[in-house]
Ligand SMILES: NC(=O)C1=CN([C@@H]2O[C@H](COP(=O)(O)OP(=O)(O)OC[C@H]3O[C@@H](n4cnc5c(N)ncnc54)[C@H](O)[C@@H]3O)[C@@H](O)[C@H]2O)C=CC1
């Protein structure tokens with residue numbers, strides 16, 4: 052079995068490692084982890100049985116799991132063989148930027164993984180240089196990507212937008228859920244009951260949107276009788292700048308992704 056090395060083994064790398072092991076794509080001993088924080092390596096070894104590597108060593112696939120602000124450029128300059136494939140999960144940093152720092156011609160695939168890896172839901176975006184497309188179809192690479200959630204192969208020009216909308220996406224839902232639960236508590240439900248009701252409505256409404264073939268406006272109409280409860284509460288939501296606030300929030304995520312890519 053081939054090896055995979057994670058350089059920068061933080062939250063996102065951990066979520067991918069968990070998916071790789073769960074889906075039997077790699078055995079723990081074939082997963083090498085590198086990080087500047089030693090306690091992080093100890094934790095990952097203890098939790099998943101992966102192999103800590105305090106030095107950067109060769110592996111069939113090297114995942115760049117550091118942040119855009121970290122020294123990714125110094126890291127990739129250390130790669131001296133073209134027998135590896137780089138998969139970068141760094142938000143905002145382009146394939147061209149990484150290739151410009153390389154001293155050897157190595158294929159680079161860029162992905163923006165969704166943290167919903169444990170659930171099988173959530174789209175991760177993947178982009179690759181035209182010249183590297185044959186490499187992207189290699190078995191080990193395909194297996195790596197298939198292990199976490201659903202994939203959307205997109206042009207690299209869309210990847211930053213995808214990051215702010217799709218990959219930051221669970222944030223919007225978590226925050227909406229938290230606010231909704233607080234609303235239930237505000238009007239007098241216990242937090243436990245408010246949570247159960249909110250999660251059920253989130254699941255159910257998502258199902259309706261997927262299966263009913265109806266436009267959300269049609270579904271809203273069914274829920275809003277003339278001068279009734281629903282339309283009164285929606286009226287207040289409209290007054291709160293809810294839709295524009297959410298849209299500004301997504302746009303800020305996209306803008307920040309682009310900014311982060313320009314940090315080095
Ligand atoms: N968390 C998320 O939802 C997502 C994160 N990403 C991307 O994944 C990358 C990592 O994000 P997180 O895991 O959330 O951050 P994190 O801060 O949890 O992990 C980064 C890790 O890199 C290590 N590190 C920093 N400099 C290093 C170096 N020179 N050599 C080795 N290790 C080094 C840090 O000690 C840390 O453990 C970022 O580029 C982010 O844009 C992409 C999609 C989603």
Ligand SMILES: O=C(O)[C@@H]1CCC=N1
Pocket residue numbers: 142214218219
């Ligand atoms: O905030 C972050 O760094 C990550 C990258 C994309 C979504 N969340």
